[in-house]
Amino acid sequence: MNLLGTRQHQITLKRLLMLAFFSLLVLVPTSASASTNWKHLDMNSLGTATKMKVLKYNSLNWGEYYDDQSDLFKDTKHVQYKYAKRTRTLIMRYRNPQQFLLKTKYNYRKLIYRHGHKNPIVTHYFKVGHEKWKFATTIHYWLKKPIRY
Structure with missing residues (x-):
């Protein structure tokens, strides 16, 4: 059975990738916060x-x-x-x-x-x-x- 092939696993994989991406955005300082330096x-x-x-x-x-x-x-x-x-x-x-x-x-x-x-x-x-x-x-x-x- 292909784990990545099922639709349910593809949705959870997308959610994990999006969660990782957004957590990186929170950790990395942006240019908007540079004005507080x-x-x-x-x-x-x-x-x-x-x-x-x-x-x-x-x-x-x-x-x-x-x-x-x-x-x-x-x-x-x-x-x-x-x-x-x-x-x-x-x-x-x-x-x-x-x-x-x-x-x-x-x-x-x-x-x-x-x-x-x-x-x-x-x-x-x-x-x-x-x-x-x-x-x-x-x-x-x-x-x-x-x-x-």
């Missing part, structure tokens, strides 16, 4: 610099960034971050104080770390509202203690 950022983890040297800057974006920084990137209490260890990229998310004007809830800063942890070279980008990422500066820092990132 934001963590609270302690600004002390970025280190304190004894000295710094600007290596490169975009004259247009650099001025715009430092003019807007006092308003748009001022809130250090509610800053959240995501960090990609492989690329050493830190994305910080700030609450937007001008939500009604820009029609967005957050502004973003992206820091890309290169070289060591004691004397890193950091490339700064920023994004206000729904704009694209804008390059601001590349700065070489000399820190008192190593950073975590």
